[in-house]
Amino acid sequence: MNALRPDLAVIAAHVDAGSSALDIGCGDGTLMAALRDGKGVDARGLELDAGNVADAISRGLSVVQGDADTDLGDYPAASFDYAILSQTLQTTERPDRILHELTRIGRRAxxxxPNFAHWRVRCSLMFGGRMPVTRLLPARWYATENIHHVTxxxxxxxxxxxxxxxxRSWFLKGDRPMAPRAANLLAEHAVFLLRR
Incomplete structure (x- = not known):
């Protein structure tokens, strides 16, 4: 399970072998492939972008094209051991509804x-008066998919x-894990494991 983005590596390390998972906003299926190949997980995906769906299917992954904002209601309750939403929550229309659906579909989620309360984001706004452009938030405010700035x-x-x-929760500073102390200020990314 190498070459995974740091938050995906955290998730992959903590999904139980032989379980089932729905990766919502799965992109090209990188995490799904790692889970399938490394842990024998029955991984399924939902992805909005047709090009990413085609890439995932060409890798032998089970992915359907769909929109998290409108299509999660089609999945039965507790139909997966895990529902996974990586770097997608902030791009959805109603994150509160998405979180409800995740924990309905998956026994765990x-x-x-990205943490928009990270000190660099705060400084960019306070001293520059502009939305930041960083390695982890590379798009300008008008071109970003991020429509909700969650902390x-x-x-x-x-x-x-x-x-x-x-x-459980994990916090990342750059590409490395960090202690939870002052995570809202110091962590660039967060990963949470939830259950209802």
Missing amino acids: FVSF IDDFRALAAQQGLTIE
């Missing part, structure tokens, strides 16, 4: 997202509001 503390509050249990 992984969610990863670690915002996500924790949403999970609590929905009555979800946070089983």
